[in-house]
Amino acid sequence: GIQVEQSPPDLILQEGANSTLRCNFSDSVNNLQWFHQNPWGQLINLFYIPSGTKQNGRLSATTVATERYSLLYISSSQTTDSGVYFCAVLSGGSYIPTFGRGTSLIVHP
């Protein structure tokens, strides 16, 4: 099946810093989502982005499907951005998503 790799696995930032999280996938995809799992464990949709670029406030995401990667940008990070960021993809006509192992982000005040 498709492989999904996220990097870096861990990231520590000072409040106000910018960061880029990466999601690489081994095959073509027709569905890609970014999620934030907050420190209370809730999984929150950030973006549905199988291709192109989207922005929502301080967060933006870009997927280059032909090169099999997606990037999540966090600008002016805040302590509330702490948590784990997951990407999940669909491939090959399946409706079963494959999740990456996530990037754990800690933002210090």
Added chain:
Amino acid sequence: DAGVIQSPRHEVTEMGQEVTLRCKPISGHNSLFWYRQTMMRGLELLIYFNNNVPIDDSGMPEDRFSAKMPNASFSTLKIQPSEPRDSAVYFCASSLLSGGTNIQYFGAGTRLSVL
């Protein structure tokens, strides 16, 4: 819409007891997914339903686990008998599957501890 609703939020039980987790999907969604999350194994898909019919249950660990979706607004995941290794956070997600698209919305999860 209130989103995906799971209950209970926390469950503590003793080994051997039956555990039932509940999920109410978002109204209008046609699919429901049950996941389990542990530190060791990450997020694993257990089973998913489309139009109330189980489509793929290959992730269900063993016969002790069963899931039902009697109607479009309710699903249960049952563990009988429970074991300590079942301790995990169980998530339910719903989506409207259409044309290769599966945009999932997760519930808050049920944290299960089996003593």
